[in-house]
Amino acid sequence: MRLFLIYLFLLGYHLAVGQPPRTARPNIVLIVADDLGWKDVGFMGSPFYETPHLDRLARQGMRFTSAYAAAANCAPSRASLLSGQYGPRHGIYTVANADRGDAKTRKLIPVKNNETLPDSVYTLAEALRDAGYRTASVGKWHLGKSPVSQGFTYSIAGDERGMNKHVSPYGISSLPDGPPGEYLTDRLSTEAVKFLDQANDQPFFLYLPYYAVHTPLQAPAELVKKYQNKAKTAGQQDGTYAAMIESLDRNVGRILEKLDALGLTNNTMVIFTSDNGGIRSISRQDPLRAGKGSYYEGGVRVPLVVRWPGTVAAGTVSSTPVINLDFYPTLLDILKRPKPRQPLDGISILPLLKGGKLPDRPLYWHFPIYLEAYNPQLDGGRDPLFRTRPGSTIRLGDWKLHEYFEDNGLELYNLKTDLGEQHNVASANGAVVKKLHALLKKWRAQQAAFVPTELNPAYRAN
Known part of the structure; x- marks a missing residue:
């Protein structure tokens, strides 16, 4: 038993050499x-x-x-x-x-x-x-x-x-x-x-x-x-x-x-x-x-x-x-x-x-801005002109909802089954969309987040 205790002491010393005690x-x-x-x-x-x-x-x-x-x-x-x-x-x-x-x-x-x-x-x-x-x-x-x-x-x-x-x-x-x-x-x-x-x-x-x-x-x-x-x-x-x-x-x-x-x-x-x-x-x-x-x-x-x-x-x-x-x-x-x-x-x-x-808790992103495309063919964005148009995003559990301010568009994805966000299932999951959208709007109000509404006079729809 004494030899075993000495062994444990030496082993502990060996492992701790050069390493001060945790604080x-x-x-x-x-x-x-x-x-x-x-x-x-x-x-x-x-x-x-x-x-x-x-x-x-x-x-x-x-x-x-x-x-x-x-x-x-x-x-x-x-x-x-x-x-x-x-x-x-x-x-x-x-x-x-x-x-x-x-x-x-x-x-x-x-x-x-x-x-x-x-x-x-x-x-x-x-x-x-x-x-x-x-x-x-x-x-x-x-x-x-x-x-x-x-x-x-x-x-x-x-x-x-x-x-x-x-x-x-x-x-x-x-x-x-x-x-x-x-x-x-x-x-x-x-x-x-x-x-x-x-x-x-x-x-x-x-x-x-x-x-x-x-x-x-x-x-x-x-x-x-x-x-x-x-x-x-x-x-x-x-x-x-x-x-x-x-x-x-x-x-x-x-x-x-x-x-x-x-x-x-x-x-x-x-x-x-x-x-x-x-x-x-x-x-x-x-x-x-x-x-x-x-x-x-x-x-x-x-x-x-x-x-x-x-x-x-x-x-x-x-x-x-x-x-x-x-x-x-x-x-x-x-x-x-x-x-x-x-x-x-x-x-x-x-x-x-x-x-x-x-x-469980929601995660949020808010981006009332524009970021132009790097590569329209390869970026994978919502449209080829921009990586980001103004909007907000929420993730809760496996669900992720995107909201876009220009056209009030809503996109819903189940990240468990669609990690690549390829299939917008908003129309088939109305209750989920309603819940996440309500959370998103409440969060924006709490953050006093700016939501753009003023129209750009230089915009040309086509």
Whole structure:
């Protein structure tokens, strides 16, 4: 018996070497890819893209198959993630102007878009800073001039712009250029590792929003060559895009390896996700319909993994719908911090992370704007001219209802039997339509959401 106890002691010591004891305040690493589609990673079933580090992360934590962004493109999704609020509260609906596309094809006058997250918003970073965390933003910001005014005590490579190029010289005001040809994804990881190397007894929040895999498509030449010589698959065959994804994966691997080397893995929650769906003409997310900028599933359903050793069981998969609005209240719940005075529109998914369940709840999207088509033949939108026309969407259970303001159109899909949203069953399910439409209108009233009604004088019906 004595020998057995010694064995257990030595085994426990061996497992814990280099890993300090878990505390009530875990470190947090939130990695956000840019325009990475739901099926653009191996752990979600891509047969073409190679993501061994992300696949390992998924095996070590919980993988979500029904995770959503709160918006279908960059800035509004990030604004919602950091504020914990739906778009009507912060007013950021798109990138730049909301009246995109040919004026003659827009029936309504859209809402004026806000491009800056107001300083009055108490962000997730501010909440964690006030809870005693060192906070860092390394990468894309796209919500104003700098993350520093929004709770980040350390910031690099983030400003008001969405994208420029992926090789040095970058032209990013808050990121000194590297040697000519240096790859931006590599550089951001190097800067993130520098921040991690400063880890001490104070917990940290590292927000790492990569610019990859946003266009322009640029990647290291040796990786591009590799995929040019690899057998292609239907809908996923662009070698440069594949190389960008592998580079992203390698750099996520660098972050995970640094956490291991510093003995921080066991007391660090790692969240990996994307800000919105991918561009369908570059990479299809079949069976999901459409892509970035659309509120069909391909535009808002995203990959999501959460790893937190000792709390999140390794190798688990959840099909429960969650949304990036949930990150803020979840982290407050973990830290047992009070909610801020401002509304938070998500919920804590901590019970789900611990192996429990969440109550059924509706998820909403509101987009009183226009986004022109990328590729009329390949986008998969409602019509070939736009990825998005003004409207709202609700998902509750397996049902998803789309409402369009121009023609009062309603589309109903059962995602359990029709994940690709190909068969509008509104006419056969009147009671469901009535229930979801009532919830949607009530929610818009609660949010004081702008619904466009003013006719556009430049519109030409034909």
